[in-house]
Amino acid sequence: MQIRVATPEDIPRLEQLEQAVIEAERPFNAAIKADNAHYYDLPALLNDEHSYLIVGTIDGSIIATGYAQIRQSKAQLDHAQHGYLGFMYVHPQHRGKGLNQQIMTKLMDWCNQQSVCDFYLDVYSDNVAAIRAYEKAGFTPCLLEMKLHQPVPQK
Template sequence: MQIRTATAEDLPILRQLEQAVIAAERPYNQAIKPQDARYYDLSALLDCPDSLLVVGEQDGKIVATGYVQHRDSKAQLVHARHGYLGFMYVDPDYRGQGLNQAIMTHLMNWSKQQAIHDFYLDVYSDNQAAIRAYEKAGFSPCLLEMKVHLCEQ
């Protein structure tokens, strides 16, 4: 797989892959809109100097994606900035080949060149396959977000 920086020409396929991510995560969160759901401002990620959006290509086809965005950390943390990883996606036909690991390594290496050494990402607590993949990359659970929906009366 060749990893390269995404370009504006990639936006149509990136939008399709974003919908694939949303479809894959909808079973873990019934609050995701059934239509017109969006996770990412892809154009902004392409233009932001604190972000790197990459694609993984195999045989001329984009089969994997991911981004890192450098963000200010919470004041109580020892690090002033961190990298947030998102849009981690691998086409189902190409899973199990280490592509997600390669994308994460590429993104974290880019960040380390800019003195970013702490990384965060979000994953649904019931998505055990994704959790295992992130644990394999050295991540560990840190914070559990909880939610409630109160019905109107």
């Protein structure tokens, strides 16, 4: 797999892969919109100096994605900034080959070059395969977000 920085010309394919991520995550969150759901502002990620959006290609076809974004950390933490990893996706046909690890390594190296060495990402608590992959890369569970949908009573 070749890894390179994403370009504006990649946006149509990235939008397809974004929808693949959304479909894969629907079983974990019934509140995801049925139509027109989007996670990422791809043009903004491409143009933001604090973001690094990369793609993995095989024979010129994009089969993996990921981005790192340098964000301000919460005031109570011992680091001022952290790298947030998102849009971590590998086409199902290419999973289990360590490609996600390669993408994460490249993203974390980019952050390290900017003196950022703490990393966070979001993963659904029931997504056992993804959690296992992130733990293999050294991540540990840190915070569990909880949600509640409570309909407003009809008057």
